[in-house]
Amino acid sequence: MQSELKKAIDTLKQGGLILYPTDTVWGIGCDASNPKAIKKVYQLKNRVDSKALICLVADDRMLKKYVKEIPEAARNIIEITNKPTTIIYDDAQNLADNLIASDGTIAIRIPDDDFCYWLCRKFNGAIVSTSANISGQPTPKSFKEIAPEVLKGVDYVVNLHHEKNCAKPSSIIKLSNNGLVKIIRE
Template identity: 85%
Template sequence: MQAEIQKAMKVLKEGGLILYPTDTVWGIGCDASNIEAIKKVYALKQREDSKALICLVADDRMLKKYVKQIPFAAKSILEVVDNPTTIIYDEAQNLADNLIADDGTIAIRIPDDDFCYWLSRKFNGAVVSTSANISGQPTPKSFKEIAPEVLKGVDYVVNLHRDKNCSKPSSIIKLSNNGVVKIIRK
């Protein structure tokens, strides 16, 4: 796993795209602070850049780097959910402008996955994570379902868990600083 982390990190640092297994589905990833890399993700997915992307961080400490104020309820929510959950936070910071939604929010998940944890930890930063499909196409449930144009469109494909069937995408909860909680995707 360490060799794969090193190879993926090198690509991230160079502004490239990786295809990697996450705690949910196979993802297309890049450095969440690199505007040009994020443009490449939108182009590969043929997705409007007004549709926000999710990013992954290693832990609570890293989350604080990207969100000005983490609502108290966030920790409570993450302690009680039993499936991967992405939270949309207000007041994103220290990320590429084209990753932050027009309303200043950012969708972040702390994955329960060793590869994702160590990649983010050693990279020392947030990593974009968006499903490995062209926008509007079904999310692939396994590596073998990933479209050839996606495979060709990334700079590195992580060589781990290629035989594993993925679960569904994460749940998404919008958690506003004013205390409003809204379920976006179950």
């Protein structure tokens, strides 16, 4: 795993795109603070840039770097949830402008996965995580279902867990600082 982490991190630091296994599905990733890399993700996925992307952080300490105020409800959800859950937070900060939604929100997940944890920790920053498909196409459930244009469109493919079938995408919950809670995807 160490050599895969190093290769992935080197690619991220150079502004490249990686294809990597997450706690949910195979993801296309890049440095969440690099607007050029994020633009490449939108181009590869053939996705309109008004549709927000999710990013991963290692833990709640790292989360504080990217969200001005973490609602108490978020801490509770992170602690009690038993399935991958992405939370949309108000008042994003320290991220590329083209990653932050027009209303100032950002979707962030703390993955329960060793590779993702160490990738974020050793990279020391948030990493984009969007499903490894072209927009409008089904999300691949395994590495072998990933479209050739996605495989060719990234700069590095992590050589781990190619045999694993992936779970479904994460749940998404929007938590507003005013206390409003909205389930976006179960």
